[in-house]
Amino acid sequence: MPREILLNAFHMNTVDHQAFGLWRHPRNRTRDYNKLASWTELARILERGLFDGLFLADVLGIYDVYGGSPDAALKHAVQVPVNDPMLLIPAMAAVTEHLCFGVTGTLSFEPPYTFARRMSTLDHLSEGRIAWNIVTGYLGSAALGMGLDALAAHDRRYDMAEDYMAAVYKLWEGSWEDGAVRRDAEARVFTDPAKVHAVRHDGEFYKLDAIHLCEPSPQRTPVLYQAGSSGRGRGFAAAHAECVFVAGTTPRVLQPTVADIRRRAVEQGRRADDIAIFAVATLIIGRDEAEARAKLADCLAYGDHDAALTQLSGSTGIDFAAMALDDVLQHVRTEAQQSAVDGLTIADPDRQWTVRELAEHHVLGGRGPLLVGTPESVADGLETWMDETGIDGFNLAHVLSPESFADVADLLVPELQRRGRYKTAYRAGSYRRKLFGRDRLAPPHPATGVRWG
């Protein structure tokens, strides 16, 4: 029996997320990113399409590598201005019943005590529909914003992340025992104090001696996402993540990454399918091939290569403005840029990318594939990706929002359902129950080691 495909919508509380220059398209509503109605409308469309989740990216800081200044990012609205993503969720949760929400939270910049409260609050308000995408931050401009001299080095950030996770697990799982909250009006006991504990953490980076401020939420620890592509990142994901977000331009590029993440999870004593892996993809769907091609041409006319390279420069540390468009990437990157390039589009052993080709590829959808066609041909493409890579589903970026998602809901989903590749109704319960059949993390996940009793 073919496996069901999981679908997330990939979005960001900003103007142009991964379709660079498209803010200028008259049908694109991302210019209304700062209006609540645009998000509640999006949430309703996603729930109509039985999307599993809305995955909200976030980047603290501004892309200032391209041309050595933030000017291009500002001019083209390349992920700036960027508002806080968490604050979108309560309004969207209020107008949906099943849609789940993954939100990116940069752990380097908020203490575990208050961050854990925010996530518990979201998990309560959404009745268990919350995931946290664990990121350590990667822009130097954010470090300066936070009053630091520079960002901690890559491996150091993962040391901090391990310490941070140990602290938040204690708050979420180890402070309030099951049964602590009695809400017993007759006995005049809301909470049994004997079952609530101050948790202590004395790590290299984070310290804590406190009772978690929130009563246990449906999932306690939110569903954990991670997207690290480095070896250290994959090791972190194998230990902690329940969902992993990956990117590759072809199935052949991506397959070894997927296999490596599952192998590492098994090494940690987890099952290979304890992790759901999502690949980024961008879809342009037409009722027939001609309509799809016309949509593509229309969107490409608004695409902006400078904007695409601005984002790529920021995320890799390579100033593409200083290179010629015909330069071949693999020839010019320095040793120091090697790790930034790993896992990006250009780490494709089958292809030598020029800067121009990179811009052309990146402009609509960023690091993943762009599939253009009828519902049937796009469904074929997704099935191929599923079967050749071993992923569980897709983070679907948009070229136009909410139109790209409405097309998925109305055109693609019925086709996937006909093929037995997509659910016909939501499963009941929390995000974790929908994905894995249980509300709480299970051993040997490290979060479970700090529980009482």
Add this chain to the structure above:
Amino acid sequence: MPREILLNAFHMNTVDHQAFGLWRHPRNRTRDYNKLASWTELARILERGLFDGLFLADVLGIYDVYGGSPDAALKHAVQVPVNDPMLLIPAMAAVTEHLCFGVTGTLSFEPPYTFARRMSTLDHLSEGRIAWNIVTGYLGSAALGMGLDALAAHDRRYDMAEDYMAAVYKLWEGSWEDGAVRRDAEARVFTDPAKVHAVRHDGEFYKLDAIHLCEPSPQRTPVLYQAGSSGRGRGFAAAHAECVFVAGTTPRVLQPTVADIRRRAVEQGRRADDIAIFAVATLIIGRDEAEARAKLADCLAYGDHDAALTQLSGSTGIDFAAMALDDVLQHVRTEAQQSAVDGLTIADPDRQWTVRELAEHHVLGGRGPLLVGTPESVADGLETWMDETGIDGFNLAHVLSPESFADVADLLVPELQRRGRYKTAYRAGSYRRKLFGRDRLAPPHPATGVRWG
């Protein structure tokens, strides 16, 4: 012409805010504090009653002075569990058009860079209906939660607050010039980079070198609330606050505080009425006197004196569990407790309070008056407070939520309107425009000194 009375609802993302033990009352829905629907319902009731704002208190930490442990706070749900207040606002903003939201934010515990983004995001999403209640935190348990050895001393916290304000003003007012955001699709310019500036701050406590991540929101700097009752607190309020939250058991106790705040504002070059002053009050309203008295008796039957004293112990640092109920407060407090006691209920020169009397007073509504009666007699009472103290309005606490607020909307507001003491429709525009007739802060407010051009 009599002045219009401003009304805020006073609430908290917790079980029992200021009506201690009342979570057990069958008609009280505060037990559903963790459900979105209870907040969207409340917001609709408040807008029906033309409430100016919903003021959300917050306390990071747990009251652990009473009996030397957090047990009483947990057992009686005295402001614990307590969820994050900010995350309630987007859902309530989505179902209202005019209701404004004041949210408490503890500046000691979040860097200016990310906090400024959260507030700008809320100001965008609510279309300018946001206020920030500036607090420095006062519970030692929160400091331990944040990995600190202890809370900074009182005056030191105000030094930090001054430094913090300077930093967030730069982000909100000094980073993006007016006109920086062009959204000009034809010219391919979203933002004019020449009009966006990295702001630098190098204070004793906070450092910053960054472009604010958000484009200007309707108010830029949110409406600023403050509630400090110490001399230092009042000085801070006189310089920064647009709204001040005060408390006193009688008009005679409160009047000098109100006069002092206005005098200090004038000393700072501001006008006395540049600050709107709100006193806490709790109302129990019946269609006739007998109904009001019956409601009072019913609520008092659920009131819990231990719970009231638990909160008072936490907020003053005095362990009332170690005292006899007949002890007179003024006789037992130590020098060190003097400043904690200043501004609280018990700082009433006309009255010597025993611990029992304090509990009896505090159990329904905390530090302000409890007015019980018909719409006419309660309106009389509010008018007396307005006229004898010089305040601008009230932060109305609840004994039952949302019932207490529905009573105000349906019984009291029509009476106040008949007297010309309450608006009959909302004014258009942002929170600041509704209160002061302008969207942006005006000189000589210190936030205005960092603007461009």
